[in-house]
Amino acid sequence: MSAVVERCARQEWKSGPMSREVCHQFEVLVVGGGPAGLAAAARAAEASATVGIVDDNPKLGGQIWRGADQDAAGSDASMWLARLKARGVAVICGASVFDLPRPRVLLAEAETAVHVLAYSKLILATGARERFLPFLGWTLQNVIGVGGLQAMVKSGLPIRGRRVVISGTGPLLPAVAAHLRERGAEIMVICEQASWTNLLGFGCSLLQQPGKIRQGLRLSRQLAGVKFLTNAWVVSAHGGTALEYAVIRSKGETKAIPCDYLACGFHLVPNLELPMLLGCRIRNGCVEVDDLQQTAVPNILCAGEPTGVGGVELSIVEGEIAGLAAVGRVDEAKRRFRERAKHRAFAHALDHAFRLRHELSSLPSPDTVVCRCEDVRYSRLDRYASWRSAKLHTRCGMGPCQGRVCGPAVQFLFNWNSESVRPPILPVRVESLAVSASGPRSEYAEVLGGSK
Amino acid sequence: MNGGRHDVVVVGAGIVGAACAYEFARRGLRVAIVDREMVGGGATAAGMGHIVVMDDSEAQFALTRYSQTLWQDLRSELPTDVEYDRCGTIWVAADDEEMAEVRSKHEYYGKRGVPTEVLDSPSLQRLEPNLRPMAGGLLVSEDAVLYAPCAARFLIERAQEHGADLILGSPVTQMGQGKAELADGSRFTAKFVVNAAGACSPQLTPGLEVRKRKGHLVITDRYPGFIRHQLVELGYLKSASALHKDSVAFNVQPRRTGQVLIGSSRQYGAEHEEVDHEILSRMLTRAEEYMPGLAQVSSIRAWTGFRAATPDKLPLIGPWPGDESLFLATGHEGLGITTSLATGVLLADQIAGRKSQIAIDPYLPSRMAEVVAHGK
Ligand SMILES: Cc1cc2nc3c(=O)[nH]c(=O)nc-3n(C[C@H](O)[C@H](O)[C@H](O)COP(=O)(O)OP(=O)(O)OC[C@H]3O[C@@H](n4cnc5c(N)ncnc54)[C@H](O)[C@@H]3O)c2cc1C
Ligand SMILES: Cc1cc2nc3c(=O)[nH]c(=O)nc-3n(C[C@H](O)[C@H](O)[C@H](O)COP(=O)(O)OP(=O)(O)OC[C@H]3O[C@@H](n4cnc5c(N)ncnc54)[C@H](O)[C@@H]3O)c2cc1C
Numbered sequence: 087m088s089a090v091v092e093r094c095a096r097q098e099w100k101s102g103p104m105s106r107e108v109c110h111q112f113e114v115l116v117v118g119g120g121p122a123g124l125a126a127a128a129r130a131a132e133a134s135a136t137v138g139i140v141d142d143n144p145k146l147g148g149q150i151w152r153g154a155d156q157d158a159a160g161s162d163a164s165m166w167l168a169r170l171k172a173r174g175v176a177v178i179c180g181a182s183v184f185d186l187p188r189p190r191v192l193l194a195e196a197e198t199a200v201h202v203l204a205y206s207k208l209i210l211a212t213g214a215r216e217r218f219l220p221f222l223g224w225t226l227q228n229v230i231g232v233g234g235l236q237a238m239v240k241s242g243l244p245i246r247g248r249r250v251v252i253s254g255t256g257p258l259l260p261a262v263a264a265h266l267r268e269r270g271a272e273i274m275v276i277c278e279q280a281s282w283t284n285l286l287g288f289g290c291s292l293l294q295q296p297g298k299i300r301q302g303l304r305l306s307r308q309l310a311g312v313k314f315l316t317n318a319w320v321v322s323a324h325g326g327t328a329l330e331y332a333v334i335r336s337k338g339e340t341k342a343i344p345c346d347y348l349a350c351g352f353h354l355v356p357n358l359e360l361p362m363l364l365g366c367r368i369r370n371g372c373v374e375v376d377d378l379q380q381t382a383v384p385n386i387l388c389a390g391e392p393t394g395v396g397g398v399e400l401s402i403v404e405g406e407i408a409g410l411a412a413v414g415r416v417d418e419a420k421r422r423f424r425e426r427a428k429h430r431a432f433a434h435a436l437d438h439a440f441r442l443r444h445e446l447s448s449l450p451s452p453d454t455v456v457c458r459c460e461d462v463r464y465s466r467l468d469r470y471a472s473w474r475s476a477k478l479h480t481r482c483g484m485g486p487c488q489g490r491v492c493g494p495a496v497q498f499l500f501n502w503n504s505e506s507v508r509p510p511i512l513p514v515r516v517e518s519l520a521v522s523a524s525g526p527r528s529e530y531a532e533v534l535g536g537s538k
Numbered sequence: 539m540n541g542g543r544h545d546v547v548v549v550g551a552g553i554v555g556a557a558c559a560y561e562f563a564r565r566g567l568r569v570a571i572v573d574r575e576m577v578g579g580g581a582t583a584a585g586m587g588h589i590v591v592m593d594d595s596e597a598q599f600a601l602t603r604y605s606q607t608l609w610q611d612l613r614s615e616l617p618t619d620v621e622y623d624r625c626g627t628i629w630v631a632a633d634d635e636e637m638a639e640v641r642s643k644h645e646y647y648g649k650r651g652v653p654t655e656v657l658d659s660p661s662l663q664r665l666e667p668n669l670r671p672m673a674g675g676l677l678v679s680e681d682a683v684l685y686a687p688c689a690a691r692f693l694i695e696r697a698q699e700h701g702a703d704l705i706l707g708s709p710v711t712q713m714g715q716g717k718a719e720l721a722d723g724s725r726f727t728a729k730f731v732v733n734a735a736g737a738c739s740p741q742l743t744p745g746l747e748v749r750k751r752k753g754h755l756v757i758t759d760r761y762p763g764f765i766r767h768q769l770v771e772l773g774y775l776k777s778a779s780a781l782h783k784d785s786v787a788f789n790v791q792p793r794r795t796g797q798v799l800i801g802s803s804r805q806y807g808a809e810h811e812e813v814d815h816e817i818l819s820r821m822l823t824r825a826e827e828y829m830p831g832l833a834q835v836s837s838i839r840a841w842t843g844f845r846a847a848t849p850d851k852l853p854l855i856g857p858w859p860g861d862e863s864l865f866l867a868t869g870h871e872g873l874g875i876t877t878s879l880a881t882g883v884l885l886a887d888q889i890a891g892r893k894s895q896i897a898i899d900p901y902l903p904s905r906m907a908e909v910v911a912h913g914k
Contacts, residue, residue, distance in 0.1 A: 187815035475576040478687040517833035520822035
């Protein structure tokens with residue numbers, strides 16, 4: 087019996103209560119409650135369709151409207167939310183879409199339920215996420231994403247008097263810096279990797295967009311006195327258990343800057359997992375859509391960042407067009423094309439101005455961790471020809487985040503293309519994945535509908 | 539382009555091709571291994587990696603047992619990323635009828651020198667408290683688990699140390715008559731060519747009776763100690779041998795990483811590699827029935843793979859009638875990781891004209907030709 091006794095399993099994982107299945111049927115289902123999704127849902131519902139919107143956060147609003155300010159009267163967020171409410175759009179928050187059990191049905195996991203979402207038309211508005219690039223020390227505590235730090239501060243992290251270094255690229259850097267500063271943070275420096283000429287070109291491209299210029303001027307007022315370096319980036323972060331200082335490179339020199347937080351963000355990458363799972367065609371890292379935001383898959387439309395990162399105005403107008411197109415209001419949709427074209431020009435300018443410089447790919451040292459979930463270091467990866475072979479032989483990208491973090495990094499570092507997508511697109515409970523969308527466990531006909 | 543002259547060209551760098559190349563190279567043959575993609579990226583990347591002795595037939599037993607001992611011999615040389623773990627298998631009996639099966643299995647294994655132990659309900663419960671109370675089970679303590687893609691890489695690296703060439707990235711379009719031709723135009727000549735292309739082997743050797751049998755698996759996040767043995771329902775044997783129906787069975791495995799790998803399903807006629815939600819749902823529901831605690835465990839990925847199935851459920855190891863240069867190493871169905879090492883040895887013995895340690899007739903491809911000849 088000795089062989090037996092040494093291998094006793096532990097029973098710490100008790101079975102909890104079983105999740106409910108809740109079924110819904112919508113004419114138009116929108117995935118993602120950011121600006122694109124809200125605009126799409128509102129437009130479709132205003133044309134009398136039964137509309138549902140699902141988002142994995144506790145509240146609608148997406149990356150930028152999630153904060154407390156969405157209730158403020160007169161804000162864009164409150165305006166769109168009011169339009170949704172007026173039309174009785176069914177809102178399902180705190181639920182992550184993770185699989186497609188059969189055509190025209192999605193599954194979304196919530197804390198105690200699995201939503202079975204049937205639709206006639208689907209609008210994907212899944213947004214984008216920050217890109218991280220590995221460098222020495224990037225896994226230290228308090229080295230975090232720019233957007234992540236902003237979200238933490240919005241939900242109560244005390245930042246007053248804390249020293250923050252901001253590094254990376256893109257318009258998010260000054261925006262977040264201004265926000266943190268307003269909350270009392272001491273911004274030590276902003277390192278923008280793009281060159282000054284690129285930024286200048288970008289600035290010129292904004293001349294047709296007074297709104298953006300106003301935003302820019304406001305930002306520069308808010309950031310008066312803050313050191314903003316171009317052609318500059320973080321090389322490494324140092325400290326014992328917690329962060330002590332960051333080393334930056336600027337004008338060919340390196341310099342140590344003491345700080346409590348190092349916020350990094352190398353622009354955004356579209357969230358393509360769901361579009362890919364649904365079979366949408368991807369081109370140049372974005373979902374391919376036609377003029378009416380229609381993807382290569384019939385009845386599936388896409389709006390906002392997944393079609394190309396271009397900021398809130400572009401997301402809204404794409405959302406509107408998708409919402410209108412989904413309910414057949416093509417003429418109305420066409421009237422928004424000019425507006426969209428203008429904002430797309432901005433998106434192109436963004437892409438151009440904030441292209442990642444080559445030097446960043448030499449930041450990792452041989453033992454810099456690239457995949458945090460599985461603790462895979464740089465030196466184990468560079469010999470592979472594809473992400474899939476690296477993944478199979480080193481476990482890079484095999485952890486709970488399934489390459490969400492390291493994927494965009496290895497794409498930049500090694501030019502490896504994104505992996506195939508498998509369900510669940512986010513980690514879910516086994517019982518959720520086991521939901522048989524047609525099975526007897528379903529409580530059917532619980533249709534939370536819109537006004538019609 | 540000329541790929542050069544070798545003694546043997548192995549087509550397919552899955553675990554089976556890797557094991558063949560390893561054995562040939564060790565015996566001093568000049569070997570080339572060719573794969574259209576990468577090392578261990580086919581069924582080898584999808585399989586569970588359970589090194590298991592099976593008793594479906596005498597021939598199946600002989601091959602699995604022989605190969606298991608070869609894995610044991612190699613154990614001390616396996617690098618850590620092969621994650622070899624002699625965790626043992628417990629065949630789980632749900633009721634008295636299955637308990638009777640436990641006892642006859644115990645006797646069968648005992649007679650053939652495989653140590654096993656009958657577990658009553660309380661001892662099973664003590665070993666695996668996350669199982670719902672069961673009638674009992676059979677512990678087969680020499681069974682093991684490994685991570686096959688790295689095992690394949692290890693075998694190929696060993697072959698390379700003995701001078702083997704590895705050629706990746708271009709598919710073989712034609713093989714036989716002492717040569718293999720690649721899509722990129724290169725051409726290899728050799729005394730022997732080995733078709734180890736797994737479920738794709740019939741494309742290279744027309745007439746080969748190998749069908750794709752699709753399987754699904756789900757991997758969880760890390761829960762160290764959630765289970766300790768590979769746990770398989772005894773009903774699995776019924777499900778695995780049902781040749782025509784889609785079937786699912788409770789089959790879960792502890793990984794070195796602390797993850798739980800949940801299987802398994804078997805389907806014919808499903809040629810696309812997408813996850814089939816209905817089957818997945820049945821498979822996971824089955825797993826939850828045996829292990830209620832699994833319901834709350836976080837799953838991170840599901841995937842599929844194709845087993846290369848033969849009509850009599852035994853692999854094809856040996857010469858292909860009609861072409862003296864062509865050898866097969868395919869048709870390993872759900873046991874190719876287990877039986878890969880033995881496949882390499884049996885094939886190398888045949889090429890060298892040496893007698894093998896176990897009888898090879900049941901695995902010879904000529905048996906298929908006989909079936910055809912007898913009009914069956
Ligand atoms: C023991 C074991 C443990 C594992 N543990 C984990 C784990 O912890 N985490 C994890 O994430 N995975 C794990 N895996 C799974 C493994 O990495 C892969 O997921 C598995 O190889 C099968 O994956 P897949 O079917 O998703 O195919 P993928 O590995 O994703 O590969 C599919 C391939 O098909 C290609 N492809 C896709 N669509 C098409 C098309 N239409 N036409 C042509 N080519 C296409 C893709 O480019 C890709 O190369 C484990 C595997 C094993 C064996
Ligand atoms: C879900 C599932 C679970 C399993 N569980 C287990 C288990 O627990 N234990 C066990 O022992 N077995 C298990 N198996 C079976 C095992 O995975 C296979 O038997 C084994 O991996 C087969 O290895 P192979 O080398 O023959 O095939 P593969 O790994 O498929 O290798 C074939 C190789 O040939 C290459 N190839 C194909 N066509 C060409 C061409 N024209 N030119 C060049 N190269 C080509 C492919 O790229 C591939 O790399 C399982 C299988 C599945 C699907």
